[in-house]
Amino acid sequence: MRPFRYEHATDRAQALQLATTPTAAAAAAHVAAPVQYLAGGTTLIDLMKIDVMRPEVLVDINALAGQHGEIRADDAGLRLGALVRMADAAAHPAVLRDYPAIAQSLQLAASPQLRNMASLGGNVLQRTRCNYFRDVTYAACNKRSPGSGCAAMEGVNRRLAVLGVSDRCIANYPGDFANALAALGAAVDVEGPKGRRVMAFEDLHRLPGETPHVETNLAPGELITGFSVPAGPWTRRSLYLKIRDRQSYEFALASAAVALDLDGGVVREARVGLGGLSAKPWRSHEAEAALRGKPLTEASAQAAAEAAFAKAVVHGETRFKPELGRRTLVRALLQCAAMEI
């Protein structure tokens, strides 16, 4: 690991001040900034050990748990502090009862140790597991080294994305929780050198397009402080279905976060998130539109799944993924409709 300076922030104001330097502000993307925030460290320390991330300064924000470590649920919705640990959100009674898709997305991710460590803010910013991104001995990775090419296009790419990809990058977003947040229309609170702002969770991550190295719309030095999930008649009838090579402790090949508001079997409102096979946390407005006003049946679920993957783009080993994704979504929708709430 390369040398860095360690700074311990006692509160948010100090953290922001430590992360706001002229060189940091000039970075092309928040992930490339020379100053990085450190919470659980499960992504950052890992990527520093394998030389993919090379920050010069780490600002330890774990002490901010006092300010941003709360879980609160009321009539307006669910509020999750960025320093809440995955395990605590997954086991929270209000999350389990009223937002099962969120609880399950966290519970099915990583391992118990990692869930005890990882913060929610860091979790949504975890980076792709694409082998060519993680292995610096491969020169070609547009995400790690802009303009260098993409070794994954013709390489080992079975785990990579088919939705939202570009001709520069087919890396997938590997997380689970973020797909549930996208589906449920969450918002993310951000604090930065220029003050506070709130953005739709769907706008946090960017599609790779021409600039796969710019992964989010966070400016260098900006800090996620929390998430808000609006209440809705669909949140209780929600679930997260994760399909993977192993039953536990494995990333998704395909996943679906779905929520339904049903009126005697007819869909008043549907929320659909997809994961494992998309370039960023994915909400399928196409699938939602296909379901609205229809009886929830195998046929309507199938039609929604067709709509969700209509624009899928495959490369080599990812050829199986649109069909896996469709079947995952159909199963999730049927299971969700059958939930007893």
Added chain:
Amino acid sequence: MELTLNINGRDHRLSLDPRTTLLDALRDHIGLTGSKKGCDQGQCGACTVHLEGRRVLACLTLAATVQGRPVTTVEGLAHGEALHPMQAAFITHDAFQCGYCTPGQLMSAVACVHEGHARNDDAIREYMSGNLCRCGAYPKIVAAIRDAAPQMAPKTGRV
């Protein structure tokens, strides 16, 4: 940097490079080599320790971040010569072969019981999935945890 780590109830004053992980601090600077370095990238669980009573991976934890927070390692499980019930159960059930993953398995197993996740074999398997065993001792590990769980005192904040 200068820091004080509280390990198994004892303070250790150390002078460390900021890059030092908790695992390297334990093994190379304090001499507690029970916690094992398997993958060193957060995938195998051999380095599992308890931080403020919760199981975490010492290989992805910077020592600097645990200043003033109590850490328990496998060396802190037994009381003198009296083995922890989980250690005794691992021996009774022959729940290891080479033994390299065992310290991490033990720390995870104790936490698994304290968390209330040792209700049945399926739950034990799910909540032990972060600890890999290349010898494949899994069935015996599950049996040991199942047996040790009722012998363990309710959680008191200490293992």
